Amino acid sequence: MVSRAQISRRGFALGTVAALAATGPALAQAGGPVKVGVIFPLSGGAGPQGQHVTQAIQVMAALINAKGGVLGRQIEIVSRDDESTPAIGVSRANELISAGVSVIIEGWNSPVTLAMQPVINRAGILDITAISKADPILSGEGNPLAIRLNSSNSQDGAVIADYVAKVAKAKRIAFLTENDAYGNGAQASIEAELKKLGYAYEKVAEEKFPFTQADFRVALTSVRAANPEVTIAINANEGLGMPALIRQAKQSRLPGKLVAAVGTIAPSVISVAGDAADGLIGADIYFPNVEPFASNPANKEFVAKTQEMFKYEPDKFMALGAGALQAWAMAVNEVKSLDKEPVAKRIRGGSFKNTIFGEMDFEPNGQLKSRHYLFTVKGQKLVVDTKPN
């Protein structure tokens, strides 16, 4: 180690060299803790959510450590902030690789995940994507052994298409869609799944709006005039746009059912939308206190520990982060190795029992098979149809 005095004496260039040297690799010693790298946005717009996911992973680490850890060693979480910026994410991934982590759990924004994948892959470290949704994450170009927990756009599209065709049996469908990669992709996947079902329907209205829009009255007037049986709202702006859209749809007396795209109805959306949310239909993959999760011992333990450590109830994103660590720890203990390849091969195409999601099944391409549950909002509460879709 070089002291500050030495740095100042030898000048800037040498000081830089010394500083770089001081932060060289610090590989975990055998018997010491197993380092698990975690990269999410901890600052900026997505900062609060990223912090929650990181905390959920810490909760899961505490639960696993209490039961003996992995391979008899304790898990140590090493967390970094990707600042929702791909270039920073890559730097943080390199830092964690040098710190000797055995796995990196990452991914709130798809571009950040896609940028980090080749770097983590080249370093021979296992990379598990918790949230980022873009389809190319599993294409194998950035990481041939990719693993992703959050549902894909096509899985989400299928569950909404299934509701439209088999439950609502609606023929007149309207779309209110956020005009960007996410919104257009989500609508395209719903339409593709309807086509796959061979379901004949008429698209009676289609209104597009920017992410920041909060006034939908003009768009809703056109949609109402088209008299749809189902209106599908695709709006990822959970803080402002989605609650406003729900309230204005109610005020404009929109006919038929209002259906929200998968994963866009957080409890906060319902509390902001108030009574107007009643009758809203949506779907998601995790609810902490609803069956079948409510009676699942692994989930109960996770919810209780989160309440104890951080004083709040976990949401879907937190469950996905914790689930990533849980599946990895189970795979490591089974294959008795921390190496990327055997662990990745155990997870991809494999299944795990007694997790917070109940049984977790992964497809051969690394995608977690999601079980979507339809819900209806009644009295500002989610009433979940416990039969998975």
Next chain:
Amino acid sequence: MPTPLRLLLIAGVAVAGLFLPALAGGSPAIYSAAVLIAIFAVMSYGLDTIVSDLGEVSLAHTVFFGIGAYVTALLSVRLDLGPIATLLGTIVAALIAAGVLGLITLRLREFVFSLVTYAVAVVAITVASSWSFIGGSDGLRGIPPFELPLIGFTAKDDAALWPVAYVLLLATLYLMHAFRRSRLGHAAIMVHLNPRLATMSGIAPQRTRLQIFLLSAPITAAAGWLYAYQRAFVSADVLETYFLILMLTAVVLVGRRRLLAPLIGVIIIQVQEKFFPFGGYVDKIILGSILILVLAYLPNGLAGLIAPLVAAGRRAVARKAAPSPSNTEA
């Protein structure tokens, strides 16, 4: 200092620089930081010609950086071309873009110039994130490693890519040095400081401005070229303000029209960000505050702060070394 000795010294320092990452520990993080410092320094030198020599603030240089990255990604992924061909493609594309932008902004000065270049950057990021031909918001993936089969060279990691990044940096430094001593370099400064005098001296200010643009853009684009290989993935984020703030700060931090200033600026920013981070918010506040302080109080950058101290030190040494006036008179 005699010229051959000076040349020998420069050559020695240049060769020694190649081994700096190895001396600093040689870990993957060190090599990764070194490669990125070299790439971002080259990126900043392109902007340096506009800011320091032409006296304008271009906010569109992320576009040239993005052009380098996107052209490289498209040519290597879709047409399977190697690094030499992608570099040529990058330079041609950057020259075309610079020619168009240079002609549009030929008569614009100061804040109008900056506003127009900013608008170009906004249009570019919108096009890049929504045009599916260049990957849209998912970007372009599967860029192959940097490979030169003729000499059997493949760079699968940053340690192997470092010599390439270092050579690119040295080439850029030489180009900047040569440019500032050239007629074009002198013409740029005259156009910057006294356009009327420049015109009276037979220099066409608008032609000079266009030439500077045509020099500047390929330099920044070449950085984008190597960045595409380093990251193996290109998306619209290469056009984001992160890179703009990085190059602007690097250019003004140490001092303008000093050969090594942008490089030292990038080293300071990157070493802090990579090895001594204080978290997203604090890092941004530090970077922003430094930019404000330098622009408001240190027009000559950190060098402006240090130069008087160095001069005072030299005077003190000279006073000690020189005999007292009474003795010399005697």
